[in-house]
Amino acid sequence: MATFFSVLMLISSIVLIVSILMQESKQEGLGSIGGGAADSIFGKSIGTSRQALLRKITIVASVIFMISAVALAI
DSSP: HHHHHHHHHHHHHHHHHHHHSSSSSSOGGGGGGGHHHHHHHHSSSSEEEEEEHHHHHHHHHHEEEEEEEEHOOO
16 A cells, blocks of 8 residues: 555656646746736736646645655554
8 A cells, every 4th residue: 555655646746846847937027027017917818728727737736645645654
């Protein structure tokens, strides 16, 4: 059973890393100071399907990761 949770933790951690790295930043940083501020505010829709899918994948992978970590600790 420990092997199952170890493999589950490994897979969920890899999925979690990839899904976080593929998400776009919500902050524009210093790029919003210049002339691109209008594009960053009005140019994109907030609820894009790709970002929503990546967010759901991140949430599910993190829940699986935490459950497998607790199961391995017991």
